[in-house]
Amino acid sequence: MIVTTQLCARCGSEQVRKNGSTGGRAKYQCKACGFQGTRYPAGPARAARYAQVEKLLAERNSQRSIVRLTGVSRMTVAKLAKKSAAGEPAVAPAAPEKGATPAVGGA
Numbered sequence: 001m002i003v004t005t006q007l008c009a010r011c012g013s014e015q016v017r018k019n020g021s022t023g024g025r026a027k028y029q030c031k032a033c034g035f036q037g038t039r040y041p042a043g044p045a046r047a048a049r050y051a052q053v054e055k056l057l058a059e060r061n062s063q064r065s066i067v068r069l070t071g072v073s074r075m076t077v078a079k080l081a082k083k084s085a086a087g088e089p090a091v092a093p094a095a096p097e098k099g100a101t102p103a104v105g106g107a
């Protein structure tokens with residue numbers, strides 16, 4: 001017998017039961033607080049995939065090669081490319097050296 005302990009994402013209770021499915025993933029409901037959620041929420045996995053896409057964009061890979069590597073839709077890659085181009089520059093412009101301290105009081 002396989003016993004899996006599934007804890008509630010909100011209250012940490014062990015009193016969870018299966019409650020249908022969404023997108024092929026089982027949903028769970030907490031009997032203690034009533035919270036419903038999936039066992040593997042999509043948000044963190046998506047954020048990791050998008051971070052990889054942005055890294056590949058910074059390395060100047062083509063959008064279609066990023067689609068092949070990550071499986072993210074090309075329109076999503078285009079959206080992230082536009083966002084990264086408009087927002088923060090992937091490569092920071094040449095900033096003045098902060099570490100170089102001027103020589104004080106030549107001995």
Ligand SMILES: [Zn+2]
Pocket residue numbers: 008009010011012013030031032033034035
């Ligand atoms: Zn709960």
